[in-house]
Amino acid sequence: MAKEVSNKQVILKHYVTGYPKESDMDFKNTTIKLNVQEGSNAVILKNLYLSCDPYMRGRMSKLDDSYVESFTPGSPITGYGVARVVESGNSNFQKGELVWGMTGWEEYSIVTAPDQTLFKIHDKDVPLTYYTGILGMPGLTAYVGFYEICSPKKGETVFVSAASGAVGQLVGQFAKISGCYVVGSAGTKQKVDLLKSKIGFDEAFNYKEEQDLDAALKRHFPEGIDIYFENVGGKMLDAVLVNMKVRGRIAACGMISQYNLEQTEGVHNLLYLISKRIRFQGFIIFDHYDLYPKYLEMIIPQIKAGNVKYAEDIAVGLESAPSALVGLFSGRNIGKQVVMVSPE
Amino acid sequence: MAKEVSNKQVILKHYVTGYPKESDMDFKNTTIKLNVQEGSNAVILKNLYLSCDPYMRGRMSKLDDSYVESFTPGSPITGYGVARVVESGNSNFQKGELVWGMTGWEEYSIVTAPDQTLFKIHDKDVPLTYYTGILGMPGLTAYVGFYEICSPKKGETVFVSAASGAVGQLVGQFAKISGCYVVGSAGTKQKVDLLKSKIGFDEAFNYKEEQDLDAALKRHFPEGIDIYFENVGGKMLDAVLVNMKVRGRIAACGMISQYNLEQTEGVHNLLYLISKRIRFQGFIIFDHYDLYPKYLEMIIPQIKAGNVKYAEDIAVGLESAPSALVGLFSGRNIGKQVVMVSPE
Numbered sequence: 001m002a003k004e005v006s007n008k009q010v011i012l013k014h015y016v017t018g019y020p021k022e023s024d025m026d027f028k029n030t031t032i033k034l035n036v037q038e039g040s041n042a043v044i045l046k047n048l049y050l051s052c053d054p055y056m057r058g059r060m061s062k063l064d065d066s067y068v069e070s071f072t073p074g075s076p077i078t079g080y081g082v083a084r085v086v087e088s089g090n091s092n093f094q095k096g097e098l099v100w101g102m103t104g105w106e107e108y109s110i111v112t113a114p115d116q117t118l119f120k121i122h123d124k125d126v127p128l129t130y131y132t133g134i135l136g137m138p139g140l141t142a143y144v145g146f147y148e149i150c151s152p153k154k155g156e157t158v159f160v161s162a163a164s165g166a167v168g169q170l171v172g173q174f175a176k177i178s179g180c181y182v183v184g185s186a187g188t189k190q191k192v193d194l195l196k197s198k199i200g201f202d203e204a205f206n207y208k209e210e211q212d213l214d215a216a217l218k219r220h221f222p223e224g225i226d227i228y229f230e231n232v233g234g235k236m237l238d239a240v241l242v243n244m245k246v247r248g249r250i251a252a253c254g255m256i257s258q259y260n261l262e263q264t265e266g267v268h269n270l271l272y273l274i275s276k277r278i279r280f281q282g283f284i285i286f287d288h289y290d291l292y293p294k295y296l297e298m299i300i301p302q303i304k305a306g307n308v309k310y311a312e313d314i315a316v317g318l319e320s321a322p323s324a325l326v327g328l329f330s331g332r333n334i335g336k337q338v339v340m341v342s343p344e
Numbered sequence: 345m346a347k348e349v350s351n352k353q354v355i356l357k358h359y360v361t362g363y364p365k366e367s368d369m370d371f372k373n374t375t376i377k378l379n380v381q382e383g384s385n386a387v388i389l390k391n392l393y394l395s396c397d398p399y400m401r402g403r404m405s406k407l408d409d410s411y412v413e414s415f416t417p418g419s420p421i422t423g424y425g426v427a428r429v430v431e432s433g434n435s436n437f438q439k440g441e442l443v444w445g446m447t448g449w450e451e452y453s454i455v456t457a458p459d460q461t462l463f464k465i466h467d468k469d470v471p472l473t474y475y476t477g478i479l480g481m482p483g484l485t486a487y488v489g490f491y492e493i494c495s496p497k498k499g500e501t502v503f504v505s506a507a508s509g510a511v512g513q514l515v516g517q518f519a520k521i522s523g524c525y526v527v528g529s530a531g532t533k534q535k536v537d538l539l540k541s542k543i544g545f546d547e548a549f550n551y552k553e554e555q556d557l558d559a560a561l562k563r564h565f566p567e568g569i570d571i572y573f574e575n576v577g578g579k580m581l582d583a584v585l586v587n588m589k590v591r592g593r594i595a596a597c598g599m600i601s602q603y604n605l606e607q608t609e610g611v612h613n614l615l616y617l618i619s620k621r622i623r624f625q626g627f628i629i630f631d632h633y634d635l636y637p638k639y640l641e642m643i644i645p646q647i648k649a650g651n652v653k654y655a656e657d658i659a660v661g662l663e664s665a666p667s668a669l670v671g672l673f674s675g676r677n678i679g680k681q682v683v684m685v686s687p688e
Contacts, residue, residue: 067590067619233614246411252618266610270577273626274596275411280624282617 002035009076010105010321016060019260019329024060025077025322032108036089043093043118045083045109048344050318051132052325052337053079053166057259067284077105077325082121082131084344090114098124100131105321107341119292123300127312133166133336134299134310141285142170142229143295145251146178148288149281150227154179157221159240162231162256163204164191164311166336171229172201173308180227183220185236187331194334198309213239224248232257234265241269241278250280260329311335346379353420354449354665360404363604363673368404369421369666376452380433386456387437389427391447392688394662395476396669396681397423397510401603411628421449421669426465426475428688434458442468444475449665451685463636467644471656477510477680478643478654485629486514486573487639489595490522492632493625494571498523501565503584506575506600507548508535508655510680515573516545517652524571527564529580531675538678542653557583568592576601578609585613585622594624604673655679 009028016024036042055068056079063070071077081103085093093099093114101118103109111117121131133139145167146152158175160168163184172195175182183203184195195204203220210216217225217239224245230237233255244250258264273280302308313333315324321339328337353372360368380386399412400423407414415421425447429437437443437458445462447453455461465475477483489511490496502519504512507528516539519526527547528539539548547564554560561569561583568589574581577599588594602608617624646652657677659668665683672681 237614252614254618255615258615264612264615266612267614268608268610270581270596270611271599271602271608273624274598274628276626277628277631278626280617280626282620282622282624284618284621287621 002033004031004033005108006030007032007107008318009107010318011075012060012071012073012077014073015062015070018262020057020060020326022322022326025325027319028076030106032110034087034108036087036110038089040089041114042089042110042112043085043114044087045099045103045111046086047081047083047103047107047109047341049082049129049132050103050105050321050339050341051080051136052321052328052333052339053137054254054256054259054328056325057329067286078102079105080132080137081341082128083109093118093120097121098128100136105318107318123296126300126303129312129314129338129340130303130310132338133312134170134303134308135296137285138166138336139170139299140288140292140295141253142167142174143299144285144288144291145229145253145283146171146174146227148291149251149283150229150249152178152180152227156180156226157223157245158182158227158229159217159221159225160184160201160229160231161207161236162186162254163195163201164199164335165231165333167253168229168231169195169199169311169335170308172199175227176200176202177302177307185216188334191331191334194311198311200309207236214242217243227251230255234258234267238267238269241267241272244272244276244278246276248276248278250278252280252282253285256329312338314338314340316340346377348375348377349452350374351376351451352662354662355419356404356415356417356421358417359406359414362606364401364404364670366666366670369669371663372420374450376454378431378452380431380454382433384433384456385458386433386454387429387458387462388431389443389447389453389455390430391425391427391451391453391685393426393473393476394447394449394665394683394685395424395480396665396672396677396683397481398598398600398603398672400669401673411630421665422446423449424476424481425685426472427453437462437464441465442472444480449662451662467640470644470647473656473658473682473684474647474654476682477656478514478647478652479640481629482510482680483514483643484632484636484639485597486511486518487643488629488632488635489573489597489627490515490518490571492635493595493627494573494593496522496524496571500524500570501567501589502526502571502573503561503565503569504528504545504573504575505551505580506530506598507539507545508543508679509575509677511597512573512575513539513543513655513679514652516543519571520544520546521646521651532678535675535678538655542655544653551580558586561587571595574599578602578611582611582613585611585616588616588620588622590620592620592622594622596624596626597629600673656682658682658684660684
């Protein structure tokens, strides 16, 4: 007889416009039977850690034509997470194994096609939470965006916005490893201090305290910016365009400042793309998972040697998940925002 | 004794803001002595054809930090042209030879460093005016932007704005040669007819008659745009971003709609760069003159075989030069705008 257990879920109540609120989500108490047909390919996961990522804002809206699908109102939110396989009908996943990948915002999830959506966790000598961040999607995003798209050269200048976030803090460290000069922007003094003292940025500034972003960038980059890792868009992008160097590169994986606006801000300085011969490249990490093994090979030794640090902000309990997700958009998190569902 | 001849000039009266007017320029009657010191490196040119190009608008403003220098108020306008060497102190340029490159808006010009700024014209079995267009800077711009930057593949869809201009009409023809489907936009019915009947675009539309550029693009590209050759910026760019396909490429060599605005238009749809993984690359043709011999080798046989056409709009007489230049910004020219200073 299959064991039936309670399974609390975080549900999207309705599509969201503007800034998301905790009240756009709700909790639902359900139960789940912990069994799968052998040969069904499905697995049942016990979720340990859930990842809060900015791209999830898009999924809270009704999307017609996007690279991600809308969440389904009335159903659990889905996203990246770390989990343990508790039942498996799939010969590639054994009961008891740890995995990371797409799961649900609930205590237990049934994953029907795990071969496409889950990665096995082989290295457990690192915090498991890292598989939502530095060893997961945000880590690969920083790696691909910086190394593959921006082609950094020693001595170049690098600017990172949302620099203390899940991706930005890694870009800064990759820039230092590559012999670049790197400056980050963030939205609180505490984050700025973190970037300079712990993460190792050469400089950092609080964009909310700058009257004039152009002047702030000129202060930090009197000779201009070779590489901009774009996480925010809008006014910051406009100021950066003015301060780019000739043949600069901009990698864009997100524009968090724009996600909650009914009308996005207009960017006025695109003429600089021409006069400065800038390459502005958007990318989606889903296209680049073939590089994940290569990335792990590079990053795990760096973590173990203490050369790379990773700031995390862990909210405890599934009950804290809605406020953790909403907090991304007001910048409340310091470092990668994770939700611990169960310590195991 | 050196011969002294009259030398009419077109002078920039003052720096310009907003749309340039004929009255921003003036004529000056001067004289010039037709002699240079042997070994001085200088040559004296008799100017035959002058080129009117959109980038010249920038040079009419006071520029601090640009890839081009401002014109000097009180001095002749400078730009590309076709000329005959009438005196030479430079062993690389012989009296009587035809050249194209940077010259002055005047009957005769002294060029002090011709090795850096002039190309010899070897092939004279084509209209000499072509060296201001298809065989000059605009031709190389179309070639580099389309082939080198956009990496076209057979069967892709291409959109060209300012499509009947000096660059756009060639991009359309290169697209057809590459097996692409190409649509152009222009600002009059006559230009649209020219694109479809003579130049060989698959389709063309008059952007001034479209209430909704997004709808116009959807009509012509129901499956989306792989390659956008950007000549105009502003609202058109915003509409194009919505209609790009995943992994689309945008090459930008100019944004003529923005040059005369005190405040450029805001572009709101840059988030599509990310969701569609678009590469948006600005370029300046000055960086790519190493490809000029390779381009000539490709294009001259195509011209002689009648496979490539080139629409020109030739204004007669140096007196017509100010109105010809100003006309670029209201779209008065049909095809490449040239000024004939002397038929020889």
